Amino acid sequence: KRNGKGRVCTTVLEKTYELLLDGKRDVYTKLWSELLSPLGKKEITATRWSSQDEIIYQDEPFNFTIYSSLTEPIVESQAGDRIALKQDLDLPEKWEGRTYPLQSGWNRLRLAQDSIQEFHYFINDSAHWQSLSGYATMEQNQRFFNREKASVLKKTTLKPINLWWFFAAFLISMGLLWLEPKFNS
Numbered sequence: 689k690r691n692g693k694g695r696v697c698t699t700v701l702e703k704t705y706e707l708l709l710d711g712k713r714d715v716y717t718k719l720w721s722e723l724l725s726p727l728g729k730k731e732i733t734a735t736r737w738s739s740q741d742e743i744i745y746q747d748e749p750f751n752f753t754i755y756s757s758l759t760e761p762i763v764e765s766q767a768g769d770r771i772a773l774k775q776d777l778d779l780p781e782k783w784e785g786r787t788y789p790l791q792s793g794w795n796r797l798r799l800a801q802d803s804i805q806e807f808h809y810f811i812n813d814s815a816h817w818q819s820l821s822g823y824a825t826m827e828q829n830q831r832f833f834n835r836e837k838a839s840v841l842k843k844t845t846l847k848p849i850n851l852w853w854f855f856a857a858f859l860i861s862m863g864l865l866w867l868e869p870k871f872n873s
Contacts, residue, residue, distance in 0.1 A: 695727045735761070735799060737807035743821070745814050746792045752807065754783045754799075762800035765789075771797070 707716040736755040744750050754761060754773070763771045763785055776782035789795050792811045799805040 697723070697727050699723060735802065735805040737797070737805075739809065743817055744789065744809060744811050745821075746789055746811050747814075748788065749786050750789055750809070750811075751784065751786050752797065752809075754785070754807075755781050756783065756799070756805075757781060758799070758801055763797050764800050765797060766791075766795050770800075 701719075704716060704719065707713075707719070735758075737752060738755075739750070739752045741750055754763065761773065761783060763773060763783075765771060765787055767790070771785045771787050773783040773785045776784070787797070789811045792813045795809055795811055797807045797809075
């Protein structure tokens with residue numbers, strides 16, 4: 689299981705050190721190497737592209753993710769413009785970028801270091817799919833406003849303190865001041 693920057697593995701094997709004590713070093717080595725080798729860091733040989741956006745519109749942000757073993761990949765748009773990338777803190781092979789496509793239809797992103805690695809995506813005309821985009825906007829608004837209702841603090845109204853408490857405190861203070869000289873004499 690991937691956890692943070694590494695992987696976690698559990699096993700129910702007990703007393704495997706006894707294999708070493710019995711002189712079965714090869715069996716012990718093979719057992720643990722087969723268990724631990726999938727946990728080691730894997731080299732990424734190819735570049736992998738992905739996007740969370742289902743429908744992409746012209747002149748709107750298009751977010752993409754690239755997994756690459758290159759130390760500093762350079763992504764270019766179809767027009768040849770370079771796109772700024774942000775590297776993930778935990779996964780050094782993961783890079784994220786954002787572009788604003790200018791033309792509707794099929795577009796591509798490519799790596800400048802490797803001309804074979806391209807990512808093709810389709811840009812819809814903003815006049816199409818209006819009902820779907822309206823529905824998505826409505827869902828986002830609903831999630832936002834439902835969240836806001838939960839986080840709104842309750843209003844508290846201040847009530848004045850009953851004046852009888854002040855009167856009682858005044859009487860007790862006056863009584864102590866009247867009794868104090870009588871105890872000292």
